[in-house]
Amino acid sequence: MPLTNPSPILHQNINTVMKMKPEEKEVSANTLMGPPKRRQMNDDKRGDPMQPSRRIASYIEAIRQKREEITNA
Amino acid sequence: MLDQMQPMIDTAIPGQSLTAELGSRPWTNPPQYGTVEEALDYYIPRLQSDEVTEQLLDVLEMGIPVTTIANTMQLGAVMEGKHTIDVGMLVLPVLVELIMLIGDTAKVKYTSGLEKDKEMSGTTVKLALERFKQEQKDDSMPEETADTPVIAEMREAADKRTGLMSRS
Numbered sequence: 001m002p003l004t005n006p007s008p009i010l011h012q013n014i015n016t017v018m019k020m021k022p023e024e025k026e027v028s029a030n031t032l033m034g035p036p037k038r039r040q041m042n043d044d045k046r047g048d049p050m051q052p053s054r055r056i057a058s059y060i061e062a063i064r065q066k067r068e069e070i071t072n073a
Numbered sequence: 074m075l076d077q078m079q080p081m082i083d084t085a086i087p088g089q090s091l092t093a094e095l096g097s098r099p100w101t102n103p104p105q106y107g108t109v110e111e112a113l114d115y116y117i118p119r120l121q122s123d124e125v126t127e128q129l130l131d132v133l134e135m136g137i138p139v140t141t142i143a144n145t146m147q148l149g150a151v152m153e154g155k156h157t158i159d160v161g162m163l164v165l166p167v168l169v170e171l172i173m174l175i176g177d178t179a180k181v182k183y184t185s186g187l188e189k190d191k192e193m194s195g196t197t198v199k200l201a202l203e204r205f206k207q208e209q210k211d212d213s214m215p216e217e218t219a220d221t222p223v224i225a226e227m228r229e230a231a232d233k234r235t236g237l238m239s240r241s
Contacts, residue, residue: 005140005141005144005186006144006162006165007140007141007143007144007165007166007169007186008140008186008187010162010165010166011140011165011166011169011187012187013166014166052109052163053163055109055110056109056163056164056166056167059113059167059170060166060167060170063167063170063171063174064170066174067170067173067174067177070174070177070178071177
């Protein structure tokens with residue numbers, strides 16, 4: 001069956017992105033004992049707040065807060 | 074499996090996109106809004122206008138799922154060349170939330186159309202069917218009777234493993 005409405009799946013995906021908040025890690029220096037630079041760059045990309053999915057998650061969080069305010073009021 | 078075997082005759086034929094001159098359709102031109110933020114700037118004022126809000130609430134009251142409305146809006150904008158499909162996919166969850174916010178503000182009961190609701194209804198039906206089948210099985214199966222002394226002895230003997238390979 002072809003997928004006609006992807007919005008439920010996308011909504012679920014964004015919910016998972018919202019659950020997976022980036023953890024704050026100690027930034028290790030790029031020394032001999034530190035992680036390889038490539039891995040360091042990948043980690044930075046994953047937690048990047050400017051990633052589209054993270055940006056959308058922040059918008060949705062704001063809208064949900066408003067919805068909660070309305071429903072609880 | 075059966076679905077995969079069926080021929081897909083409702084899709085575009087190879088090269089169909091080249092039957093119209095390049096740029097003659099809105100979606101073959103560069104999009105008007107390139108980013109998610111720009112696309113949201115296009116949607117939010119439209120959704121906040123009284124005219125659209127009234128129509129939206131009417132549609133919500135009719136029981137049409139929020140996800141369907143959001144997807145239709147997004148698809149329409151892609152066809153008009155407002156934004157790309159990629160941006161549309163990213164904007165879609167925000168649109169769903171926005172429409173739900175409008176519904177909540179107007180205190181309209183709406184159907185979200187999200188997967189969880191569907192799963193819930195699906196599982197309740199499945200559960201009911203499984204229970205029904207189980208009950209039917211229970212009715213047809215004879216009840217287990219207690220072991221007679223001979224059978225109990227036989228079981229004990231079977232449990233006691235003897236021979237070269239048995240573990241003591």
